[in-house]
Amino acid sequence: MKRACQNLTPKGMTNCEFHVSSIKNKKFKYMKNIFKLLAVIITTSIIYISCDLNEDPPFLSSENVFATVEGADVALNGVFEAFAGFNYYSADFHHATDFTSGLFVSGKRTDRSNIAALSPLSSQNYPTNLWRQMYVAISRCNDIIANIPTDSQDAELNNILGMAYFLRAHTYFNLVRLYGGVPLHTEPASSATLHKPRASVEEVYNLIIADAEKAKTLMLDAAAQKNGRPGKLAANMLLAKVYMQLAGNDNASANWQKAYDEAIQVFGQYSLVPNYGDLWSSIATANNNSESIFEIQFNEENNSRLTRLFTPNNAFAGRGWQRIRPNPETIDMHTDKYPDDPRIAFTFISTYDKFPSGVIKVYPDANRSNFNKGFPYLYKYFIKDQSATTDANNFNYIQYRYADLLLMLAEIENELNGPDNAYQYVNEVLARARNSGDSAVEPADWSGLAQDEFRAAIMREYQYELLGEGHDWFVGRRRGYNFFKTNYIDVHNTRIAIDNKNYDIEYPDDQKAMLLPIPSVEINSNQQISASDQNPGY
Template identity: 25%
Template sequence: MKNLITKISLLLFGVLLLTGCGDKFLEEDLRDQIATDNFFNNDQEALLAANGLYRILHRGSLYRTRGLDNYYVNGADEVGPSRNVNREITNYLIAEGVADGNAQWASLYEIVRNSSLFISNIDGNENLSEEVKDQTLGECLFIRALAYFHLTNLWGDVPYFRELLPLDELGSLERFSKDVIRTDMKNDLARAKELLPSSYSGGDLGRASKWAAAALKAKFHLFDKEWTLAKSECDDIIDNSPHRLLDDFAAVFDQTDPANQYNDEQIFAIDFTTDGVFGESNTSRTDDYNPRLRDEPSNRNNRPGGAGTPTRWQLLQADLQAIDQDMSGFGWAIPLPELANQNNWDPDDLRYDVTVVTEYLGYQLKFPYFRKNWNLNNTSPRGNHNENYIVFRLADIYLMAAEAENELNGPDNAYPYVNKVRERAFEPDKPWSGMSQTEFREAMYDERKYELCTEGYRRMDLIRWGILLDVVSTVQHRSFNNPADNIKPHHVLLPIPQDEILLNPNLLNTDPTNNGYR
């Protein structure tokens, strides 16, 4: 069982080396082992330590499979199951010990522990070149801030430390104000932004740049309603970074070529690769979105040519095989009915056909799917996918800037930001104009949904806007789900995991109700 006081496994750097590699930029030469009692005598050792932090991000509890998606994508108004699975989260049956995020908590605190240890051993280390010292220190600060971003989003006040503590102290920590934690993380990200390079190339693609730090800092500010600071960070990225909006919305998510998975719009992505050396270098998240042939197509057992001829599913399978594709996923993460219905989108919104698919190769499908998340190519096989998880991209930054400007000054100077995103989304162009501040704010509710579907921010957006309960209670769900009957105000946060409370009862000192779950 993992918990906050688990012995710090990465002090045993043999474990670090095994868990810290296996991705494209992590596939390092491991012949130079690191002694357990002599940290970071050279650049290679510091780089391997940073790689170990990225490795944790690749876990199934975080970005590799549904992990964080359970609490950021599900339970809102975008994604629902095609059958009665994941019901505790979908139906808001969360309780202590039931879908309480214990695995996410453990992985995020492992990042906090290890990054704090590494920061103390990198900062001021004269054995390292200035270039590597700056980069790895910036990476550790960024990844630790990302961990605390998730921790404070999901649980609010949480145990907090910036330097590695003795195990007995770690095991007795109380919860700490999330406002103080987030203020410190913003300061750390400002430092990371100064330390990190502007871009990477070749085998280092996937590492955090200064613009990744700026994007995370902007997220903190936006979620905390610090509109001026949020807009300042967004403007810096828009005006000064090498990132640009792609002309084609579909190209943003095109992962079919493993050698060409990065593009200019992506600011930070978790880098997965097929057939990596280590077990978590690939992703299985894609399988949730890929259809399974046993479901498809509609009327699958019908024989269009009459008795004795192939069924519709056999015909579909043959057509898929002819283009080296297959429907071998789990097929359960599908659009909720209202999102899948094109009549609920603007008829000129080009994003619908990129986001949702209801027909393929001439076959009407039984279920709608998220086209932007599937990859049917046999080069990306079931359980061994290479698709990167896009964490931050430039279109989101434009929409954040638009929202912040509207909150500060009304919509007049916010239109250029949102209309830049809408330029490629509509044919003919449909820019916004003539709105009140309230109308602009409420229009942004849908604009972010259509632009950023399934990208990991919808549920938190609904929470920060204060409309999660209203949306979940009114959106159409499938007959086997009933979240509207169960969702309560306290569901905007998770309960501190039961396993953690059993080990450390002090976690209830500042809130005996455990975020309202008791």
């Protein structure tokens, strides 16, 4: 599959969502002094994860930062800046979750003996940096939550407060699924509150649900948000995901009904873009489109590095790391299930133009004769402008999109009532996929499935629609270890046994793969956590 790379001219956003130094609106000029204060605070806010403090650090003052909507908005930009940072959604979230998802391999040789073999180290940079950055984001949320009055009558201030609750809930949801019970920090940090024990998983989920419920009541609708920020329905989608996670593999769980009650609020409020390729082909069609529910905004000052992770060094004039590549079974399964699915060409790339000349072929367009040829690339984040001298670009990263919501509703409805009323949701996704190609007849609408058949099919449909978009780790583990082993570990090991290549990685049958290790820096520096608190198997 050869994809023609387009020359794109990225357009930076004048109103920067994340990096506070790019705020250029005239109404913010008088905020420069506040910005300078905030910049210092942000720089020193890497707390909860390092050495002891001799005195309480400076924190956001309600008198000079939160007295106005503009000041509070600058603080909120600091939270979004943490989300868009290299150690969160710009890179290390993908390093940590893709390599351990059971669907990707690392192009970095040293990763292939540990994290890419489902055995990350507690001292490894990816899960450690991700842990740190998520707590940086939480710390900034806590400053906002502590300083904006809960009884404010200002809708804009309430919106900012609600956004902080949503972003904190979202990040704790990532933490609890990836690491299990984690320290709960819910107030501005000081030397007195720096050290916290691991909370129970139940306690973490209680906070997530409480925060998301507050977010629903405080946030404005998406149409009233600026710069691509999420509307209140993003909190409903978050809660639906939470209840699905809590339901696990218990088909009779009351949490399925709770998940439905949240997800159905989002149904019909967004729409699929007409062509699946529009999600990936150009900034004009990819960024802040009708399908986006929660999107990480990148721009010239705070740009995405996803292209670097997913692009080889010889595909453009700049530098690619070719760090993350799909396992061969991912494209095998997709083409076996839906040979004519137009999504395949927008998900994978196996033939590309070499820069400055030549053509490169990899699996399945080439034999798996060596590691470099043995795996396809993920087209979604592959370089689109081969003349670019840098991988940095303004393509946003969508964390929640409407197609995911439709697949969730299909799964939920099937668990509650069987497939009869579930087809409508998944078939909307399949129809868009079909209509994304010329005269494509696949993927065909589903019909005539038993409940267990629908369940098995929908769990794999997430992969066909959303591969590489940040959900693979969670979907694979949500129904427990036996599900993960059968559908990921065993499928992978069976596939690589066919080729018997010495560069392929055999996944171990080990339940420790259900969680990442608590970073050793946290165990060594947090006085309320010891080595005995480490996750099993690490």
